[in-house]
Amino acid sequence: MHKVRYLGPLLLSLVPLALTAVLFPSIPESIPAHWNFQGNVTRYGSRHELWIMPVFTILAGVVWYLMRIKAPNDDNDRAFFWSSIAMIGSFIAVQAWTVFRTLAHFGG
Numbered sequence: 601m602h603k604v605r606y607l608g609p610l611l612l613s614l615v616p617l618a619l620t621a622v623l624f625p626s627i628p629e630s631i632p633a634h635w636n637f638q639g640n641v642t643r644y645g646s647r648h649e650l651w652i653m654p655v656f657t658i659l660a661g662v663v664w665y666l667m668r669i670k671a672p673n674d675d676n677d678r679a680f681f682w683s684s685i686a687m688i689g690s691f692i693a694v695q696a697w698t699v700f701r702t703l704a705h706f707g708g
Contacts, residue, residue: 606668609684613661616654616695623699624650631702641705650699657691664688 624647633645664684 606665608681609688610661610665612685612688612692613657613664615692616657619692619696619699620650620654623703627699627702628706632705635701647702650695650702653691653695653698657688657695660691661688 627647627650629647630644631647631650632641632643633649634641634643636642661684664687668680668684
């Protein structure tokens with residue numbers, strides 16, 4: 601179970617990268633990059649901007665992993681594991697929303 605607690609969040613951090621890589625070919629070159637509260641696009645950007653969140657998520661997963669192996673503490677093991685899962689899960693949700701919202705905007 602300890603290996604899952606160490607490597608689980610790190611492996612989970614690869615999900616946004618895989619999601620983006622799979623859907624990237626079907627995304628147009630110019631994409632909506634910002635919406636206002638009414639749902640109107642206020643800025644367009646390059647589809648390559650979609651790689652920012654997966655890279656950030658992987659970096660966060662690596663930092664989380666390094667913190668865990670450098671400062672092991674069995675008392676906080678469960679809290680550390682679930683907080684890392686929550687953080688990375690929120691990154692996955694943001695990336696999925698961004699990619700699917702972009703595809704929906706273009707009817708993809």
